[in-house]
Each structure stands twice: as C-alpha cells, then as structure tokens.
Amino acid sequence: MSKNFKIITLVLIVILTFVFLYKTGTLYAPEFTNKDSSLPESPQVPNKNPPLKDGGKQVACTMDAKMCADGSYVSRTGPNCEFAQCPAYMPPINGAPTHELNQTYEYNGVKITPLKIIDDSRCPAGVMCVWEGQLIVLTKLETSIGAKSGSGIPGPMEKVITEEVKLKMNEPYNFAGKSVTLTGGTMNDKPSRVFSFEVK
DSSP, X not given: OOHHHHHHHHHHHHHHXXXXXXXXXXSOOGGGTOTTSSSOOOOOOOOSSOBOTTSOBOOOOSOSEEEOXXXXXXXXXXXXXXXXXXXXXXXXXXXXXXXXXXXXXXXXXXXXXXXXXXXXXXXXXXXXXXXXXXXXXXXXXXXXXXXXXXXXXXXXXXXXXXXXXXXXXXXXXXXXXXXXXXXXXXXXXXXSOEEEEEXX
C-alpha cells in the first residue's frame, strides 16, 4: 500500500471517531457545562415520604396485590403497605384433595361427608412416640345404585344407600362394592381440620 493511502485512512478514522464521540455526548463539550446555556435545569424531585399529621412518614408501596398459597390474591390495607390476611390454605394430603368437617364431596360416585373426629391419638410432628396412634373419623357415605331419573331426584329403579361409619386411617371400608379409605388428616394443632379420602 502506498504511504498516502495509509495517511488518508488514519485521518478518516480519527475524524469518524470524533464525530461518533460528539454525537453520543461522550466528548467533552464546554458549552453544556456553562450556566448560561439554553438547556433547562432538571425539575426538583418532591419528597417521596412527606411527614404525616401524626409525625410519621408515608411509605411508598411497591405491590398492590399479593398471591396467596391457594392461588387467590389479596390487596393492601392500611397505611403501611400491609396485605389482608390470606385465606387458610389446606394443601392436599398425600396428593389427595382435602375435605373439611361437615362438607360433602363426591368421588367415583360416592358422596363423602366427614362428620366428627372420634379419635386422633397420632404422634405430633417432631415428637418421638412409643405408639403410632390412630385417626378415626365418623363419616357419612352415600351412593346411588340403579337407573337414575335424570332430575336429581331418585327414580323408581334407583336405590340410595347411606351409611355413617367410623373410618380408621389407612383401613379400607367396603361400601356398596367400592373401597373407601381415610388416607390422612391434619393434626389437631391446625386451626382448620381437613381429611383426605380415596375411593376405588
């Protein structure tokens, strides 16, 4: 290459570098630091936490809603960004849906209503016990056998079978040709007692 070509290339690179630095604002430009320049001053930022009447300070909240463990949402309440209390979460026991006392659920054609705890002598979590204990729940079981009327009212060929039985945890009970098992329950230290059942 010729010497002139190298010089021209070098000059072009230097010029392009200065143009780039000037356009991006990284080149020192004294006219922007002059107090008499035509650039407007930045507005003054107001105090984000002005004092309240009682002498406290306001708090800027970052979230308006919180997701609870059961998938529902609660909103903020009060002046300090507190959230409303989440509803009591009843997680599945051993992967099975949970049932509260005196609420009816239907699985595999059997309506199950846990009515009353007869015995819960199980060992609490974290405690070493000599005896494992047991859980017995008085449970109402109901099913229909035969032709259904379609109206929700038992038809002439349909027979409704209802039993109140004491189900002991992990012991299957034969009801109308199906096996119903109490598979678990929350301990008595929980505010809301729930139970899980299996119907085969």
